[in-house]
Amino acid sequence: MAYRKPKSYxxxxxxxxxxxxxxxxxxxxxxxxYYKTSAMHSRxxxxxxxxxxxxxxxxxxxxPHGFGKATPIQxxxxxxxxxxxxxxxxxxxxxxxxxxxxxxxxxx
Numbered sequence: 001m002a003y004r005k006p007k008s009y010x011x012x013x014x015x016x017x018x019x020x021x022x023x024x025x026x027x028x029x030x031x032x033x034y035y036k037t038s039a040m041h042s043r044x045x046x047x048x049x050x051x052x053x054x055x056x057x058x059x060x061x062x063x064p065h066g067f068g069k070a071t072p073i074q075x076x077x078x079x080x081x082x083x084x085x086x087x088x089x090x091x092x093x094x095x096x097x098x099x100x101x102x103x104x105x106x107x108x
Contacts, residue, residue, distance in 0.1 A: 009093060013063045019093060020047060020061045026094045032101075044077035046088060052101060053108055056086035059100075064092035 013019070020036070027034045027050065034050045046058030058081045062068030070078070070090050078088035089100045 009064055011065050013065055013067055013092075016047075016061050016063055016068060019063065022094050023048065023059070023061060023091065023097055026097060044071075044073035046074070046078065046081070052087075052104060055104060055108065056081065056084070057100075057104065058086065058088040059097065060088070060090045062090055062092055068092070 009019075024034065024036065027048075032050055032052055034048050036048055037045045047061045048059040050057040050059065058078060060070050060074050060078065062070065078090075081088040087100070087104055089096070091097050091100065
Protein backbone atom coordinates (compact mmCIF):
# COMPACT_ATOMS: atom_id res chain seq x y z
CA MET A 1 0.00 0.00 0.00
CA ALA A 2 1.38 3.40 -0.99
CA TYR A 3 1.88 6.10 1.58
CA ARG A 4 -0.38 9.14 1.24
CA LYS A 5 0.47 12.29 3.11
CA PRO A 6 -2.47 13.73 5.07
CA LYS A 7 -3.98 16.96 3.84
CA SER A 8 -3.14 20.11 5.75
CA TYR A 9 -4.64 20.19 9.21
CA UNK A 10 -7.75 22.17 10.08
CA UNK A 11 -7.96 24.67 12.90
CA UNK A 12 -8.25 23.29 15.56
CA UNK A 13 -5.83 20.54 14.55
CA UNK A 14 -6.04 16.86 15.48
CA UNK A 15 -4.54 15.45 18.67
CA UNK A 16 -0.80 14.89 19.06
CA UNK A 17 -1.34 11.13 18.96
CA UNK A 18 -3.13 11.38 15.59
CA UNK A 19 -0.33 13.55 14.17
CA UNK A 20 2.19 11.09 15.62
CA UNK A 21 0.33 8.31 13.79
CA UNK A 22 0.71 10.15 10.47
CA UNK A 23 4.41 10.61 11.14
CA UNK A 24 4.99 6.95 12.08
CA UNK A 25 3.23 5.83 8.89
CA UNK A 26 5.59 8.06 6.93
CA UNK A 27 8.62 6.62 8.77
CA UNK A 28 7.47 3.03 8.19
CA UNK A 29 6.88 3.73 4.49
CA UNK A 30 10.43 5.05 4.15
CA UNK A 31 11.93 2.22 6.24
CA UNK A 32 13.27 4.62 8.87
CA UNK A 33 13.66 2.79 12.19
CA TYR A 34 12.04 4.59 15.09
CA TYR A 35 11.03 4.06 18.68
CA LYS A 36 7.96 5.62 20.25
CA THR A 37 8.68 6.63 23.84
CA SER A 38 6.09 6.21 26.56
CA ALA A 39 5.13 7.68 29.92
CA MET A 40 7.41 5.08 31.53
CA HIS A 41 10.46 7.05 30.34
CA SER A 42 11.79 9.98 32.28
CA ARG A 43 10.13 13.30 31.64
CA UNK A 44 11.41 15.32 28.71
CA UNK A 45 12.20 12.51 26.28
CA UNK A 46 11.17 13.26 22.72
CA UNK A 47 8.05 11.45 21.47
CA UNK A 48 9.90 9.63 18.71
CA UNK A 49 13.52 8.51 18.53
CA UNK A 50 14.87 7.65 15.07
CA UNK A 51 18.00 6.24 13.58
CA UNK A 52 18.38 8.15 10.32
CA UNK A 53 21.51 7.57 8.24
CA UNK A 54 23.23 6.40 11.40
CA UNK A 55 22.32 9.55 13.31
CA UNK A 56 20.28 9.88 16.50
CA UNK A 57 17.19 12.00 15.82
CA UNK A 58 14.62 13.02 18.42
CA UNK A 59 11.22 14.32 17.31
CA UNK A 60 8.90 16.11 19.71
CA UNK A 61 5.41 16.07 18.19
CA UNK A 62 3.14 19.02 18.91
CA UNK A 63 -0.18 20.32 17.62
CA PRO A 64 0.13 23.15 15.08
CA HIS A 65 -1.53 26.57 15.03
CA GLY A 66 -0.33 27.47 18.53
CA PHE A 67 -2.13 24.52 20.19
CA GLY A 68 1.09 22.81 21.28
CA LYS A 69 4.44 23.98 22.59
CA ALA A 70 7.49 22.15 23.89
CA THR A 71 7.92 22.40 27.65
CA PRO A 72 11.16 23.72 29.18
CA ILE A 73 12.22 20.18 30.16
CA GLN A 74 11.57 18.96 26.59
CA UNK A 75 13.59 21.88 25.21
CA UNK A 76 16.42 21.01 27.62
CA UNK A 77 16.41 17.36 26.56
CA UNK A 78 16.54 18.36 22.88
CA UNK A 79 19.50 20.63 23.66
CA UNK A 80 21.31 17.68 25.31
CA UNK A 81 20.73 15.63 22.13
CA UNK A 82 22.13 18.43 19.97
CA UNK A 83 25.17 18.86 22.23
CA UNK A 84 25.89 15.15 21.75
CA UNK A 85 25.92 15.71 17.95
CA UNK A 86 22.44 14.28 17.47
CA UNK A 87 19.47 16.04 15.94
CA UNK A 88 16.30 17.09 17.75
CA UNK A 89 13.29 18.96 16.41
CA UNK A 90 9.79 20.01 17.33
CA UNK A 91 7.51 18.83 14.51
CA UNK A 92 3.90 19.70 13.81
CA UNK A 93 3.22 17.54 10.72
CA UNK A 94 4.74 15.09 8.24
CA UNK A 95 5.99 18.01 6.11
CA UNK A 96 8.18 19.13 9.03
CA UNK A 97 9.68 15.65 9.30
CA UNK A 98 10.46 15.60 5.57
CA UNK A 99 12.03 19.05 5.77
CA UNK A 100 14.24 18.17 8.75
CA UNK A 101 15.36 14.84 7.26
CA UNK A 102 16.39 16.69 4.08
CA UNK A 103 18.28 19.15 6.27
CA UNK A 104 20.11 16.23 7.92
CA UNK A 105 20.95 14.86 4.46
CA UNK A 106 22.63 18.17 3.60
CA UNK A 107 24.59 18.29 6.87
CA UNK A 108 26.05 14.78 6.74
